[in-house]
Amino acid sequence: SADGLGASRLQLRHGQGGAVTLLPPEDDKELGLDSAAQSRDRSRPPKPKTFAFDSVFGPESSxxxxxxxxxxxxxxxxxxxxxxxxxxxxxxxxxxxxxxxxxxxxxxxxxxxxxxxxxxxxxxxxxxxxxxxxxxxxxxxxxxxxxxxxxxxxxxxxxxxxxxxx
Structure with missing residues (x-):
């Protein structure tokens, strides 16, 4: 999308061990984190994490x-x-x-x-x-x-x- 937050997934790699996938935001003030796909322990998948913000501003914000x-x-x-x-x-x-x-x-x-x-x-x-x-x-x-x-x-x-x- 125009704000750079489109529908694609962004993967961040940490060291050699794994990666974390940032999910596209549900709205302009929320960011989801999904590390289940990269989890080594399949018997206890990590809980999804959501971070909420009062305000989020992009690079076009004055x-x-x-x-x-x-x-x-x-x-x-x-x-x-x-x-x-x-x-x-x-x-x-x-x-x-x-x-x-x-x-x-x-x-x-x-x-x-x-x-x-x-x-x-x-x-x-x-x-x-x-x-x-x-x-x-x-x-x-x-x-x-x-x-x-x-x-x-x-x-x-x-x-x-x-x-x-x-």
Whole structure:
């Protein structure tokens, strides 16, 4: 199919001993595992395993898709209210997890020494106040942090306007 999850079976080999077959998903959020066909002990075939996920995103998914479908904005709101929240990215090496979570900012400092970064950071703090701006392609994490601080600032401003202490 167009999403790369078609009706074919994918076989993963582990060492010399055996293989595991990944079955096509029943839906977009479930993955089945069938190792019975490769089991050495036919008297006790392994139980089928199914893994379910809240959200599954393919390579065509944008950061905005992930932000919207994973409801990151709502999670930020819950963090402001005092709840804990986690956004977990899992996938094959090179599949784009870091880019998705951090955006292009993760590439901005590639090859720059830590001493140079520290010196530049010290100088910029002396010259300007920190801002909440991020680059044109922020990842999920920088965007969530920015939104978290904006919401905290809003809550403080509302508390001051309501006569509360800052």
């Amino acid at each position: 950061q905005q898709d992930i932000w919207d479908q994973a409801q990151i904005g709502a999670l930020v709101g819950k963090v402001v209210e005092g709840f804990h929240a986690t956004v977990f990215a899992y996938g094959q090496t090179g599949s784009g997890k870091t880019h998705t979570m951090e955006g292009n900012a993760c590439n901005a400092v590639a090859g720059v020494s830590p001493a140079l970064l520290a010196d530049g950071s010290k100088r910029s703090r002396q010259r300007a106040r920190p801002t909440l701006s991020v680059g044109p392609d922020p990842g999920v994490v920088p965007r969530a942090v920015r939104e978290l601080f904006e919401r905290i600032g809003q809550a403080r401003a509302e508390a001051v306007l309501d006569g509360g202490a800052e």
